[in-house]
Amino acid sequence: MKIQITKKHIEQGKRGRSTLCPIALALKEKGFECVKVNAETVEVDGTDLVLSKQEARFVELFDDGRPVKPFVFRLKFS
Numbered sequence: 263m264k265i266q267i268t269k270k271h272i273e274q275g276k277r278g279r280s281t282l283c284p285i286a287l288a289l290k291e292k293g294f295e296c297v298k299v300n301a302e303t304v305e306v307d308g309t310d311l312v313l314s315k316q317e318a319r320f321v322e323l324f325d326d327g328r329p330v331k332p333f334v335f336r337l338k339f340s
Contacts, residue, residue: 263292263336263337263338263339264334264335264336265285265288265289265292265334265335265336265337266288266332266333266334267284267285267288267320267332267333267334267335268288268332269332271284271285271287271288271332272284272324272330272331272332274287275287275324277324277325277326277327278325280298280299280300281297281298281299283299283321283324283325284320284324284330285297285299285304285317285320285321286298286299286304289304289306289337294306294307295307296308299313299321300321301313301318301321301322301325302318304337306337306339309339311337311338311339314335316333316335317335320333
């Protein structure tokens with residue numbers, strides 16, 4: 263599934279809040295209800311998925327208050 267993190271997601275995201283980070287907001291826009299993101303995984307409606315190095319780096323930079331840019335990634339559901 264293609265996930266697009268937009269400027270809006272970044273502006274509305276909350277640092278250090280696993281359910282309100284930009285990746286979580288983008289997934290909720292896709293219709294998922296329960297989303298939690300940490301530096302290594304994302305839990306989507308009870309399914310744990312591993313983030314790539316790029317996605318994990320985005321989470322780390324965002325939570326540290328450093329600048330991040332919009333990007334697109336694919337999340338694979340088994």
